[in-house]
Amino acid sequence: METSSILGGIYKLMDWISKLALLNLLWIASTILGLGVFGFFPSTVAMFAVVRKWMIGEEEVSIVKTYWASFKKEFVKSNFLGVFIVAAGLVLYADLLFIQNAAKNMAPFLYIPLFIITFIFVCTLFYLIPIFVHYEMKLTDVIKNSFFVMIMNPLSTLYM
Numbered sequence: 001m002e003t004s005s006i007l008g009g010i011y012k013l014m015d016w017i018s019k020l021a022l023l024n025l026l027w028i029a030s031t032i033l034g035l036g037v038f039g040f041f042p043s044t045v046a047m048f049a050v051v052r053k054w055m056i057g058e059e060e061v062s063i064v065k066t067y068w069a070s071f072k073k074e075f076v077k078s079n080f081l082g083v084f085i086v087a088a089g090l091v092l093y094a095d096l097l098f099i100q101n102a103a104k105n106m107a108p109f110l111y112i113p114l115f116i117i118t119f120i121f122v123c124t125l126f127y128l129i130p131i132f133v134h135y136e137m138k139l140t141d142v143i144k145n146s147f148f149v150m151i152m153n154p155l156s157t158l159y160m
Contacts, residue, residue: 019063023050026067041082046071048133070133081132081139085125092118123150123157 027047031039049070053061092114099110127146137145150157 019054022063023047023067026064030067030071038079041078041085042071042075044129045074045078045081045133048129049074052130052133074132077139078132081128081142084139084143085128088121092121120147120150123160126150126157126160 027043030043030046033039034042046067050061050063050066053066095114099107099114102110124143124147127149128142131146131149132139132142135142135145
C-alpha cells in the first residue's frame, strides 16, 4: 500500500472528524443560546439539515452558513414540532402515573396498551426530524408521514 493513499485516508478521516466536531459545537451553542427549551429542536433540525446536505453529495457546503440559515428559517416551525413531541410525551407519562396509581387488579391490563402506544410513539420519533428536514410540508403531514414510514419499514425501525 502506498504511503500517499494512507495519508489521504487519514486526512479524509480527520476532515470528517473536524466537520462533525464543528457541527456538534454549533448544536451545543445554539441549544444554549435558545435557553435549552427553545433551542433544542431548531438546533437539531439545523444539524440534520447540514447532514442532509452531506448525504446528497454536497460535502463542501459551508457548515456554519447552512446551519444558521436552517436554524433561523425553521426556528418557529421546529419549536411547534417540539411542543407536540413534549406534549405527547407528557401525556404518555401522565398515563403511566395514572396506571401506577390505578387499582392493582386493573394495572396489568392497562400497562400493555400503554407500552404499545409508547413504543409506536418512540419509533415514530426516529423519523420525525429527518422527514421534517427533507420535505416541505405541514407539521400534521410530517407527523402522519413519519408514522407511515415507521409502519412501512419495520425492520429498519427495529434496527434503530
